């Protein structure tokens with residue numbers, strides 16, 4: 001029986017109330033997620049040497065997940081607060097969190113904030129912010145404009161699905177140059193310049209995932225001009241503020257550059273990495289408009305996106321983040337811990353590089369030192385990555401991305417040995 005005939009029989013049986021098979025009998029097994037699936041495979045791996053270098057999550061020198069001291073302290077304060085309750089948050093989330101989050105990204109002196117031109121809603125971390133932002137744009141860009149988004153090639157895998165779900169046609173702009181392991185800036189400018197007016201231009205604010213390659217300040221200025229003259233809608237994904245340089249303000253420079261040039265823009269923020277709030281799903285979506293009046297209407301429409309999706313956001317993570325950002329003592333402690341995390345990752349770059357050079361692994365590995373943020377994009381082939389997993393129990397995404405934040409001085413030599421083997425023998 002053809003699948004179509006089978007469906008018809010099933011439908012008829014169902015209507016007659018006599019189906020013996022599951023209504024979901026035809027459902028196909030979906031593949032595991034290319035990033036989250038790596039953690040599942042690592043969990044299931046019984047080998048004691050196993051390493052999880054897949055998902056971008058910070059680990060200590062001992063390989064353990066890290067809850068920041070500032071976060072623990074904020075949580076204790078929340079628990080001890082007699083005014084704490086579990087009522088629903090507003091549809092747009094915790095107002096104090098929203099205010100502090102946008103100020104963290106856009107800067108306290110930003111004219112957009114001072115002129116109340118920013119509509120912010122709390123979101124289910126960075127992913128949720130992207131999804132709500134994409135949905136809002138899909139609904140409210142002028143009707144005459146086709147829904148097209150330009151993503152860097154490569155980009156975080158979920159970007160494509162998020163924008164496609166919101167009805168966008170997904171296109172790519174050139175970004176990574178495999179030969180130099182740097183930025184293909186000429187290709188990027190050419191592709192972005194050719195985008196039809198009104199297209200959404202997705203930009204990683206800093207610490208590009210997966211490549212670890214960011215534009216220079218001069219290149220950002222040029223991109224700003226291209227976006228402005230092309231009438232594009234910049235959508236910044238800022239999942240790693242503080243993880244590129246260790247400094248929250250320095251890492252927000254690209255967003256602030258576009259903002260101060262007077263462009264309208266969309267911004268997705270995540271506190272997963274920089275505050276270690278991964279599972280708390282603390283994030284924010286901000287839409288910057290030309291006037292306060294437009295921003296007010298935009299906020300009302302953002303609420304209409306949120307309400308039928310999940311009604312209102314969860315409170316605990318946002319309450320923690322608001323305390324950490326808002327309390328001067330906790331804020332200082334957080335910044336110190338953030339700098340510490342960024343520095344530990346950086347030091348892992350040097351350790352891995354030294355280990356690879358000491359083993360005379362063929363190739364120029366200096367990119368390990370140059371790349372920025374949580375990841376190293378190694379250029380290893382899919383086959384080499386598969387060998388790392390099956391033979392060495394080093395779990396990573398099959399595009400050759402390594403989470404440097406999951407590495408320690410104790411495990412770097414083992415990784416270098418494994419890489420040396422698969423590069424020479426796979």
Ligand code: KET
Pocket residue numbers: 035036054055056057124125126127128156204209237239269270271272278283
């Ligand atoms: N943007 C980028 C660029 C990104 O790398 C991630 C997460 C997110 C947004 C969303 O993070 P959230 O937890 O929703 O705030 N990236 C890591 C985890 C994942 O894939 O979900 C990763 O690439 O490993």
